[in-house]
Amino acid sequence: MILDQVRPGQELPSLAHDVTATTVVLGALASRDWRPMHHDYDFAVNRNGTKDIFLNTPNQAAWFERYLTDWSGPRGRLGRMTFRMKGSVFPGDTMVLSGTVRAVETDGTGCGWADVDVTLAVAGDPKTTCAARIAIPTSDDDNPWSRRGDRWRP
Amino acid sequence: MGGPLGRRDRRPPRRRGRGVSERSELDEVRALIGVRQYEETADFPVERGYLWTSCASVQNANPLFWDDDLATELTDGPIAPPTTLSLWMRPHHWSPGHEGERLALQVHFDMKDRLGLPEAIISENTITFHEPVRPGDLISYAQVLRSVSDEKTTKLGTGRFWVVDVEYTNQRGELVGVESYTAFGYRRGA
Numbered sequence: 001m002i003l004d005q006v007r008p009g010q011e012l013p014s015l016a017h018d019v020t021a022t023t024v025v026l027g028a029l030a031s032r033d034w035r036p037m038h039h040d041y042d043f044a045v046n047r048n049g050t051k052d053i054f055l056n057t058p059n060q061a062a063w064f065e066r067y068l069t070d071w072s073g074p075r076g077r078l079g080r081m082t083f084r085m086k087g088s089v090f091p092g093d094t095m096v097l098s099g100t101v102r103a104v105e106t107d108g109t110g111c112g113w114a115d116v117d118v119t120l121a122v123a124g125d126p127k128t129t130c131a132a133r134i135a136i137p138t139s140d141d142d143n144p145w146s147r148r149g150d151r152w153r154p
Numbered sequence: 155m156g157g158p159l160g161r162r163d164r165r166p167p168r169r170r171g172r173g174v175s176e177r178s179e180l181d182e183v184r185a186l187i188g189v190r191q192y193e194e195t196a197d198f199p200v201e202r203g204y205l206w207t208s209c210a211s212v213q214n215a216n217p218l219f220w221d222d223d224l225a226t227e228l229t230d231g232p233i234a235p236p237t238t239l240s241l242w243m244r245p246h247h248w249s250p251g252h253e254g255e256r257l258a259l260q261v262h263f264d265m266k267d268r269l270g271l272p273e274a275i276i277s278e279n280t281i282t283f284h285e286p287v288r289p290g291d292l293i294s295y296a297q298v299l300r301s302v303s304d305e306k307t308t309k310l311g312t313g314r315f316w317v318v319d320v321e322y323t324n325q326r327g328e329l330v331g332v333e334s335y336t337a338f339g340y341r342r343g344a
Binding site for chain 1: 204210215240241277278282285
């Protein structure tokens with residue numbers, strides 16, 4: 001994909017995933033987050049007062065990254081992500097990631113950018129939103145990963 | 155909250171002493187703006203096994219992380235998925251000589267303590283990605299207070315907003331990423 005193919009208002013293909021206890025525990029341990037509310041049902045329910053264990057934030061960031069680079073391809077390079085947490089995601093939930101391109105630009109160094117608003121929702125209820133800025137090649141020869149120092153302004 | 159789980163500071167947190175006005179405590183806190191605190195280096199170097207475990211946890215098929223030839227072409231060799239940034243600074247669940255509690259985002263808890271604000275929420279969290287992290291890198295971080303607002307009243311109560319950055323660097327001192335946390339510390343409304 002190159003920047004010319006990206007337009008403001010464009011919708012990304014949505015991604016649905018059925019969350020299980022394994023999803024939550026694997027995600028927590030993969031991000032080295034040992035806190036019990038991400039693997040211990042009894043702790044989550046009786047000490048934290050939540051209905052079950054729930055997805056941790058770093059693992060959600062990994063889901064957002066996967067969602068964005070499924071769309072951009074491997075030359076897409078994440079620059080920035082801003083998260084707002086609204087609710088928790090539990091085993092038994094089907095989470096759906098959806099995204100819309102908010103803006104497209106080329107910065108002063110010639111780097112192409114897409115600003116994408118991504119929502120992770122369960123049954124239509126947004127649980128986490130992510131405002132992402134991802135570098136997209138401006139041509140078949142362009143590779144945002146080759147940018148360093150002053151030529152990379154995320 | 156997605157903060158790094160840094161080691162608990164070795165110094166005891168400062169407490170507001172009797173007879174010290176809130177104003178001078180605020181001045182002292184504001185003097186810390188821009189100062190690097192709690193610098194630490196990871197327990198272990200970046201390793202590829204964790205990269206694949208992270209990709210597996212979200213079924214990330216990005217060939218950049220699975221195809222070495224493509225990684226050589228695009229990124230001059232294998233790199234870590236950008237969102238694994240905080241992973242490298244998370245201490246082992248247990249290690250010899252480090253028993254006891256380890257707190258996340260120490261500067262944030264210092265602020266609550268020093269400003270006497272018992273409650274706090276993180277209202278926004280931004281990660282900015284710089285130089286890629288590579289297998290074999292040894293990552294360090296430091297926490298930097300960026301700003302403290304004047305007193306404000308929200309529906310939660312009265313208190314102050316502050317911004318804490320966690321700056322991640324590699325063994326060459328190159329910036330690899332920044333996590334920025336905006337918090338509101340407050341006293342509940344009467």
